Amino acid sequence: MKVTVSRSAHFNAAHRLYRKDWTEEQNNAVFGKCNNPNYHGHNYELIVGITGEVDPETGYVIDIKILKDIIADEVETPFDHKNLNLDVPEFADLNPTAENIVVVIWNRMRSRINPAHDIEVTLYETPRNFVTYKGN
Numbered sequence: 001m002k003v004t005v006s007r008s009a010h011f012n013a014a015h016r017l018y019r020k021d022w023t024e025e026q027n028n029a030v031f032g033k034c035n036n037p038n039y040h041g042h043n044y045e046l047i048v049g050i051t052g053e054v055d056p057e058t059g060y061v062i063d064i065k066i067l068k069d070i071i072a073d074e075v076e077t078p079f080d081h082k083n084l085n086l087d088v089p090e091f092a093d094l095n096p097t098a099e100n101i102v103v104v105i106w107n108r109m110r111s112r113i114n115p116a117h118d119i120e121v122t123l124y125e126t127p128r129n130f131v132t133y134k135g136n
């Protein structure tokens with residue numbers, strides 16, 4: 001019997017969408033106001049879902065307290081009130097789009113979650129813009 005256990009979280013962060021190897025004109029044409037050299041910010045909302053068998057003894061797929069602590073370690077502490085381009089190593093040479101951020105978060109979660117469990121991460125960049133990654 002497989003069940004998905006989900007935990008939500010949030011972080012506030014600044015970012016700039018641009019490519020270092022493009023001209024300012026190219027970056028403005030593709031990324032527009034998101035290429036502001038002084039950065040801009042979002043209140044990101046996150047949902048992490050863990051799917052697996054329910055342990056018949058505990059009744060848990062995963063202890064939500066453990067999931068909460070992993071999200072704090074891997075996402076909230078390193079991302080909250082940070083500049084994603086400057087403060088998070090994965091984005092030194094990777095554009096911090098919602099797509100790339102959700103994959104980085106999934107990879108960080110994957111390194112901490114039982115390999116027998118599936119992971120799905122949904123990231124809201126704004127209340128109306130959101131992305132989902134399941135690892136493939």
Ligand SMILES: Nc1nc2c(c(=O)[nH]1)N=C([C@H](O)[C@H](O)COP(=O)(O)OP(=O)(O)OP(=O)(O)O)CN2
Binds near residue numbers: 099
């Ligand atoms: N595919 C993607 N498109 C865009 C991304 C992204 O990550 N992936 N990101 C942005 C910018 O980060 C931009 O800051 C998004 O915020 P905003 O401009 O406020 O978004 P909306 O215009 O959609 O806001 P509404 O309030 O819903 O009008 C742009 N594109």
Ligand SMILES: [Zn+2]
Binds near residue numbers: 015034040041042
């Ligand atoms: Zn943005």
